Each structure stands twice: as C-alpha cells, then as structure tokens.
Amino acid sequence: MFKGFRSFLLRGNVVDLAVGIVIGAAFTAVVTGFVTAFLTPLIGVATGAVGDFTKKTFEVGGTSFPYGVFVNALISFVLVAAVIYFAVVVPVGRLQSRFESAKPVPVAKADCPECLSPVPTAAVRCSFCTSELVGRTGFPAQPLQRH
Numbered sequence: 001m002f003k004g005f006r007s008f009l010l011r012g013n014v015v016d017l018a019v020g021i022v023i024g025a026a027f028t029a030v031v032t033g034f035v036t037a038f039l040t041p042l043i044g045v046a047t048g049a050v051g052d053f054t055k056k057t058f059e060v061g062g063t064s065f066p067y068g069v070f071v072n073a074l075i076s077f078v079l080v081a082a083v084i085y086f087a088v089v090v091p092v093g094r095l096q097s098r099f100e101s102a103k104p105v106p107v108a109k110a111d112c113p114e115c116l117s118p119v120p121t122a123a124v125r126c127s128f129c130t131s132e133l134v135g136r137t138g139f140p141a142q143p144l145q146r147h
Contacts, residue, residue, distance in 0.1 A: 028080055035076045043071070110138035 008014065036054070047056070056068035109118040113136055115129040121139055125132055133139045 031080045032076045039075055
C-alpha cells in the first residue's frame with residue numbers, strides 16, 4: 001500500500017503541481033502586497049478616501065460593510081490573472097509553437113482490391129496480402145522494381 005502511495009507522490013505531475021501551487025501562493029502574496037501598498041492608495045486618492053481605500057464602508061441598519069477590502073481583493077485577482085497570462089501563458093504558448101515539430105502530411109491511401117486493407121497509393125505491393133497493385137484502379141501505374 002505504501003509503495004503505491006510513494007510512487008504516486010513521486011510522479012512528475014504531483015511534484016510539478018505542488019511546486020506550482022507554492023510558487024503561485026508566493027506570487028499572489030507579492031501582488032497582493034503591491035496592490036495594498038501602491039494601487040489601493042492610488043484608487044483611494046482618486047475616490048476621496050484619503051489614500052486608504054480599504055477602510056471604505058457603507059452601513060445598512062447599523063451594520064458596517066467594508067467594501068474596500070473586497071475591491072482590494074478584486075484588484076489583486078485581476079492583476080494576478082493579467083500577470084500570469086501575459087508573463088507565463090503567452091510566452092509559454094509561443095515557445096511551444098516554436099519548438100513544436102511540423103505535423104507530418106498524411107499519406108494518401110486506397111483500399112487493396114484483394115484484401116480491402118488500406119495501403120499507400122504509391123505502394124507496388126499490398127503490405128497485408130502481398131498482391132501486386134501496379135496498374136489497378138486507385139493506384140498509379142508504376143514500373144515494377146526488381147532487385
């Protein structure tokens with residue numbers, strides 16, 4: 001039982017996922033700190049919150065709702081998503097397309113008149129039943145090569 005669990009944990013996907021989550025959490029903390037230290041005060045100044053937008057609230061029936069905290073979290077989310085998209089997703093997509101090998105052109109095939117197996121049209125003999133295909137319908141007339 002433990003051997004299977006160990007092999008599960010040591011698979012590449014699990015380790016990669018764990019590293020991604022840890023780095024993502026650290027990156028989110030950095031972006032949240034940036035939003036809290038710089039962007040939220042700028043938005044607060046623009047809206048008249050004297051540089052501290054997170055303390056903006058409204059009251060309903062004597063209950064205070066701190067909507068500034070939500071706006072701060074929303075700004076953090078948008079920034080994290082934008083940075084991840086433009087700094088990670090787009091460059092990785094470009095790299096993958098650059099290093100991706102060209103897809104091979106599919107070979108034209110026709111059915112062998114004897115065994116009905118798919119055979120390349122340039123073939124001289126059927127690879128399944130070994131019947132000659134030279135000059136048959138669907139196959140070009142090719143000289144039979146003798147060695």
